[in-house]
Amino acid sequence: MSHTLFIDGLEIPFAPGQTIMDAALAAGIYIPHLCHKPGLTPHGSCKLCTVDVDGRSAAACTLPATAGMKVDNHTPALQEVRKTLVQMLFVEGNHLCPTCSKTGDCTLQALGYHFGMLDGHFPPFYPLREIDASHPDIVLDRDRCVLCELCVRASREQDGKNVFAIGGRGAASHLIVNSPSGKLGDSDLTLDDAAAHICPVGAILPKNHGHEIPIGRRTFDLHSVTEADVAHVGLQKTEHHDE
Amino acid sequence: MSKIRIATTSLAGCFGCHMSFLDMDERLVDLLEHVEFDRSPLTDIKHCQPCDIGLVEGGLCNAENVHVLREFRQQCKILIAVGACAINGGVPAMRNHYTVQECLEEAYLNGVGVDNPMIPSDPELPLLLSKVHPLHEVVRVDYYLPGCPPPGDAFFSILSDLLAGKEPSLPKAMLHYD
Structure with missing residues (x-):
């Protein structure tokens, strides 16, 4: 049996033991993620990598790839769900970007940009x-x-x-x-x-x-999270991106 | 054809969004062919008449902010939350870690360099809310323009879309929270 799966209809290879996320990153396909970093045990907690696998939702970073698996990744419905998750992450903490020295290099912020998040939608917790x-x-x-x-x-x-x-x-x-x-x-x-x-x-x-690098010249001012995260595995690590 | 009426205000903000609004520079001249300003720090009109567009900078930190916001919502067909403070409380929301009493004591009694320590109590002063809140917790907001401040180009983009009768959208490159 061939070791390939389908992400948004595209057939990509995987090595036995790889997760959907591993296979996607190796193929240069971006599945949004925040708590995942290649080289560390997958955690599956942020749920931003939620994909539909044969009609059921699953975390791409924890689910092992299997032959013939059909994965929906970049769909309007999933993007909307992921945006809502980012909004919930924002309102749950005190994420005041203008006061934070990580601004411009922050993956949460970059995901907000990626999903076109304009507001937190929910009432903020201010914990x-x-x-x-x-x-x-x-x-x-x-x-x-x-x-x-x-x-x-x-x-x-x-x-x-x-x-x-x-x-x-x-x-x-x-x-x-x-x-x-x-x-x-x-x-x-x-x-x-x-x-x-x-x-x-x-x-x-x-x-x-x-403030060595001024606001406006930082990682996600110049690159999208898509480039930065796929580049981490597939191409080369972008400058200034968090380790 | 009558001009589009725009009202603007700064609540718990720093007027930085208004400064950025003025960064539209010479495009303001063209804009004024199509719009006129109602209540705004730019006109010094004190109360809002019926308007087409309301731009609200800043979050809600006191009772007066809430009154002004409600007036804007009542009078403006389209209400736009402008900038980080209007959208999530922004820098003023950093006081949400402390009680109002602690804030007042730090500012007016115990702060460095305070002369004649005394907490202001003039009845004309609006009372502070216990926490700073974003606009959408109190009124319905039609559109959000993020940024601290949003760039002049973003103001131009959203107003151009609205003047053209289009649903406003922001180019990805102009979407920033800082």
Whole structure:
């Protein structure tokens, strides 16, 4: 049996064990995603990679590709659902782009642009969340955390440190730090860790940096999230794009 | 043919969107062939008459903002939320982390360089809302023009579309939240 599946009618190959997302990225097909990063265990939490597989919704980053699978990806209905998901992510946190030094390099923002999101649609939560500025080199601003667990996975799988985890339940879920005081400054995190640079939003940011590249000249001012994310695997990594 | 009437206002905003509106530069001259301004900081008219288009900058931080917004909604056929603050509260919404009392104490009692510390209590001052809110939480908004501020080109684009009787759309390159 041949190892191919169909994405929007296009036949593409896959290697056994690859997910739909792996196969799509290898073929240069963009499936929107926020919590997925090649090289880390798929998490399947942001649901932005929701695709219709043989008529049923599934997360492309976690579902293994199978031969002959028919996947709908770029359909108006799915784009609308994904836009709504981005809107919910925006209103759930405190995502005030003009105040954030990640603006222009933020994948959540880029996804908003990608889906043509103009407003948050829902009433904003304005949640009260704790900022942790105890680390000399890195700041943790939970206002902007989208609970994607990229930092959790990067710390565990790439840095071998286990600095981060998600604590709490439901709307009270929040990023916690593995240190005696619960503060980032007392943790093992260092500036050269993958976890310090993987945040797709402005929740974990290096200190003492911010405006080397002016607003208007940043990654997603010049590139769409489509180019940047497909380029990461298929072509070459774009400059300034988060690791 | 009578001109299209436009009203504008800045609520909990910084007037940056109005400055950006003026960045249409010489295109404003052509625009004025087709439109005239009603209530606006540009005309200093204090109350809104029936209008075709209302441009509202800024979110809602006090009771007066809510009154003005309701007047705009009542009088304007098309209401446009202009800029980050009108759409999600923006920079003023950063105070939502604190109580109104804490904000007033920081600004008027304990802040650096405060002279003659005293929380203003003149009855003419509008009361602050407990939180800053975006416009769409209080009235129906017809269109959104994001940006901090939206570029002059974006104002020109949305107004040109409306004047041409088209559903306004924003080119992707002009869509920014910062």
